[in-house]
Amino acid sequence: MRTPLKLLVLDDNALDAELEVSELRRSGYDCDWRRVQTRDEFTAALDKADFELILADYNLPDFDGLSALRMLRERDLQIPFILISGTLGEERAIESVKTGATDYVMKGRLERLGQVVARALNDGLELAKRKAAQDALQEAHRRLQAISARLLQVEETERGRIARELHDGVGQLLTAVKLRLAGLVPSVADYAARRGECIAAIDEALDQVRRMARDLRPSQLDDLGLVAALRSHLDRQASAAGFKPNFTHEGVPPRLASEIETTCFRIAQEALTNIARHAQASEVWVTLAGTGAQLNLEVCDNGKGFDVAAARAEAAAGRSMGLLSMEERATLAGGSLLLDSAPGRQTRLSLALPLMSDGAE
Secondary structure: OOEEEEEEEEOOOHHHHHHHHHHHHHOOEEEEEEEEOOHHHHHHHHHHOOOOEEEEEOEOOOOEHHHHHHHHHHOOOOOOEEEEEOOOOHHHHHHHHHHOOOEEEEHHHHHHHHHHHHHHHHHHHHHHHHHHHHHHHHHHHHHHHHHHHHHHHHHHHHHHHHHHHHHHHHHHHHHHHHHHHHOOOOOOOOHHHHHHHHHHHHHHHHHHHHHHHHHHOOHHHHHOOHHHHHHHHHHHHHHHHOOEEEEEEEOOOOOEOHHHHHHHHHHHHHHHHHHHHHHOOOEEEEEEEEEOOEEEEEEEEOOOOOOHHHHHHHHHOOOOOHHHHHHHHHHHOOOEEEEEOOOOOOEEEEEEEEOOEOOOO
16 A cells, blocks of 8 residues: 655656656655746745645755755754765765765665655654644643742642631631620629620630631541542532533442542543633533442533633643643543533533542552
């Protein structure tokens, strides 16, 4: 079976170009090719760059192969480039490869062309893989830096919030109780009323402490497991934001590995927080299912939707880390996260995590 090959031939001699293509066909390539012979034609071809390989004559009347190679590299196009010449000496040939040419072939030895092209295409694939890996590594490093910076910011913000709640809420209530108790005399007529006020203030302080502890980590997640914690959190968010909650679960073991439970809960928590803040939804569906070796979470709302690509750009710039945080949590737990949304239609978040029972390391 022939190998498809999109080919650009830079040559002012139509016969030479035909000979080169014929040799490639003889070597098993199905060539989709075109010939250019001037600088302007080559420039126009580079603008499209719809080919996989370039064969370039070293000598042209008003242009040359090395100039074409420089143009290719200036555009940072990683397309294999093979020089072909009848007069190129060994020394110049080696120099051309050092300049950036993938390889060279003498016109008197075109039987080498198929082998050279095969090696060039293979090297090009390896180069593309390495570049993709480097780009992925750089992107991961950039995201890690963004997350690290954001984590420090979130930590300080959360510390400030807790400090304010302790001072303005619990602290003031306890101060008021202390002052009332200091002036409390059993023989005074309104003793019972003041005693009731103190008890009510203490109850309110305890409620605030419980709420703060629940926000930091819901006790139900540790005591009763993921299903109970998710159902309770969904109901609280629905009551606060005014949407109708729908919760279903199937096939979820009573307890899972702590990492999986925490990851699933935090991602659902972030998704529901975003819905409450931005979606303007009237109804929300949360589905939790254990299937085989996988835990699936789906959070769907009938809100106004959003541009996912724009949200990722915001996250990359460090202005909004919710989406990036959810994706990183899923990745660190060995899972995957998909988000489907667009302005004017519902949003659907799908999370898949490895299903492991608690302690099954």
